[in-house]
Amino acid sequence: MNNKLKVLRAMRNWSQAELAERLDVSRQAVNAIETGKHDPSLPLAFRIARLFAMPIEEIFDDQF
Amino acid sequence: MTNSEATTPPAKPVRSAIGQSAVLVLLGVLLIFCIGTVLGYFAEVSKHGAVEIRDYVIGAALLLVAAVCAWQLISRTVQLVRKPREKVGPSVLKVQRLWMFFIALGLILGAAVALINLETTSGHPQDLVNTLYSSAPISPVIAAVILAALALTCIASGFYYRYIDEHDRAAQETASLVAINFYFALVMGWFVAAKGGLAPPIDHGHVFIGVFVVWTAAWLWRRYR
Numbered sequence: 001m002n003n004k005l006k007v008l009r010a011m012r013n014w015s016q017a018e019l020a021e022r023l024d025v026s027r028q029a030v031n032a033i034e035t036g037k038h039d040p041s042l043p044l045a046f047r048i049a050r051l052f053a054m055p056i057e058e059i060f061d062d063q064f
Numbered sequence: 065m066t067n068s069e070a071t072t073p074p075a076k077p078v079r080s081a082i083g084q085s086a087v088l089v090l091l092g093v094l095l096i097f098c099i100g101t102v103l104g105y106f107a108e109v110s111k112h113g114a115v116e117i118r119d120y121v122i123g124a125a126l127l128l129v130a131a132v133c134a135w136q137l138i139s140r141t142v143q144l145v146r147k148p149r150e151k152v153g154p155s156v157l158k159v160q161r162l163w164m165f166f167i168a169l170g171l172i173l174g175a176a177v178a179l180i181n182l183e184t185t186s187g188h189p190q191d192l193v194n195t196l197y198s199s200a201p202i203s204p205v206i207a208a209v210i211l212a213a214l215a216l217t218c219i220a221s222g223f224y225y226r227y228i229d230e231h232d233r234a235a236q237e238t239a240s241l242v243a244i245n246f247y248f249a250l251v252m253g254w255f256v257a258a259k260g261g262l263a264p265p266i267d268h269g270h271v272f273i274g275v276f277v278v279w280t281a282a283w284l285w286r287r288y289r
Contacts, residue, residue: 017150018151021156025156032231
């Protein structure tokens with residue numbers, strides 16, 4: 001699944017570690033989600049959406 | 065730009081945790097090798113007559129290497145522990161603390177194996193691997209220490225699986241799937257090969273080590289690829 005996580009993170013000038021701390025996951029998890037190697041669960045996707053104040057479907061999309 | 069940092073890359077390259085750990089392990093192995101070689105060398109030399117100056121020189125050189133390794137091991141470990149760490153969430157912090165606990169348990173188990181080696185094979189370094197597979201009886205005190213460490217490992221593992229994030233959990237699941245399939249293939253294949261006279265009887269120690277190595281490799285690949 002494709003996502004805009006890397007772009008959204010860069011817009012806020014956050015490192016992967018800072019985003020990981022905010023989401024309470026490891027930096028490896030953030031990296032894996034950004035590179036499409038791991039699809040987040042619904043609870044984590046909701047946490048990400050809340051953090052960026054955006055709907056889930058604007059961050060994650062399988063039609064990119 | 066790498067995947068790891070999209071913004072503000074570090075000013076100087078930082079060696080990864082795996083790289084730092086690999087250096088520490090190599091230093092530890094070299095340290096044990098040097099000490100073991102000195103002990104074995106002098107045990108052999110003393111069997112065949114008086115110890116000569118040449119033997120002392122060789123022993124001193126090996127001890128010097130061992131001392132350098134020990135110093136590097138200690139200083140690098142202190143640096144690693146004191147290094148300011150990146151901020152992490154509460155669950156990740158708990159997982160990191162559990163890793164420290166597992167390392168401490170590993171040291172206890174390692175010391176116990178070394179004691180068994182001394183007890184069963186008079187500390188001869190080349191018998192260390194045989195110690196792990198030997199059926200020779202061991203001291204009940206050492207057995208109790210190992211059992212306690214194993215029990216603590218099981219309890220701590222329960223907390224570990226509770227606190228890890230979903231990415232680590234997915235890596236654990238992948239690794240478990242790979243390892244169980246490897247186990248089935250290895251045991252069935254070895255059993256049939258042994259029945260057909262193509263291989264020696266199944267060695268459960270080797271099976272255990274093999275499955276453990278495969279599980280670890282799969283976990284590392286899935287988690288850090």
